[in-house]
Amino acid sequence: MIPEREIKEQAREFGVPTSTIERDYVQNWFLSALRPINMAFKGGTGIRKVYIENYRFSDDLDFTLLEPVDADTLRTAVIDAMVRVRDESGIQFEDEIGFRQTRNGFKATTRFRILHRGQTSPIKIDLDLTNSDSEQILLPVIDRPVFHHYSDGLETSVVSYALEEIIAEKIRSIFQRTRSRDLYDIGQLAGRVDRDVVKSIVHRKCEYKGVRVDPATLREKRDQFAALWQVSLGHQIHDIPDFDAVFENVMSEIEGYSG
Numbered sequence: 001m002i003p004e005r006e007i008k009e010q011a012r013e014f015g016v017p018t019s020t021i022e023r024d025y026v027q028n029w030f031l032s033a034l035r036p037i038n039m040a041f042k043g044g045t046g047i048r049k050v051y052i053e054n055y056r057f058s059d060d061l062d063f064t065l066l067e068p069v070d071a072d073t074l075r076t077a078v079i080d081a082m083v084r085v086r087d088e089s090g091i092q093f094e095d096e097i098g099f100r101q102t103r104n105g106f107k108a109t110t111r112f113r114i115l116h117r118g119q120t121s122p123i124k125i126d127l128d129l130t131n132s133d134s135e136q137i138l139l140p141v142i143d144r145p146v147f148h149h150y151s152d153g154l155e156t157s158v159v160s161y162a163l164e165e166i167i168a169e170k171i172r173s174i175f176q177r178t179r180s181r182d183l184y185d186i187g188q189l190a191g192r193v194d195r196d197v198v199k200s201i202v203h204r205k206c207e208y209k210g211v212r213v214d215p216a217t218l219r220e221k222r223d224q225f226a227a228l229w230q231v232s233l234g235h236q237i238h239d240i241p242d243f244d245a246v247f248e249n250v251m252s253e254i255e256g257y258s259g
Helices: 004-014 018-033 043-051 071-089 163-176 180-189 195-208 215-220 222-233 243-257
Strands: 039-042 061-065 098-101 105-113 123-130 142-145 157-160
Touching (some): 018 043, 018 071, 018 105, 039 043, 043 061, 043 157, 043 163, 071 105, 163 180, 163 195, 163 243
Parallel strands (some): 039 157
Antiparallel strands (some): 105 123
């Protein structure tokens, strides 16, 4: 396990809370320990961990299972991963893992401590695990190395979505929910993905969930996204970009994908 000093130094360097650095560090160990489960990594954390170094920090680990798995088998595999992380890294976890079934799969919750904070609550990481029959993966998954900028030298990789598929799901998500970080990700990655590939799959991804890419609907949600902009991103990135500029950039992207 890395020293407390290193966590505090990185928090100062990136302008985020120490808890954000602790979570980022433990996420990498979990990615290594979860490899035996046949699933593909996705979401905003996937962007940071395997595609863009020093991208915004993220809270949860999101996966799509690549084969059917029953609840007991999956719960046991997650517990085994936590035990492995504890034994190999020295990170102290709470004994109980929360595990429950969701509409589209499962959610596991782990809590841990690295820094000594007296009576404050432990830090939480959620693992969101989507069932194989609750999502379509339309592009080949890729085994990619995980960025690990910590002194203990962990080396690992994780089977991941293609970046274009991550963004296609982000586009779908802004019509399903109001999370400002989805807007941020679409805006940041606009020039980093193959738009033709995204366009070739985004409508199929949306149709699978009964969603339509509609710029007018997004425009109507503008104020909701704006209200959550600082709250959603404040602990994940120091220099938060101007909301209005990002929103108009994303509107332009969505108009390009709506045809």
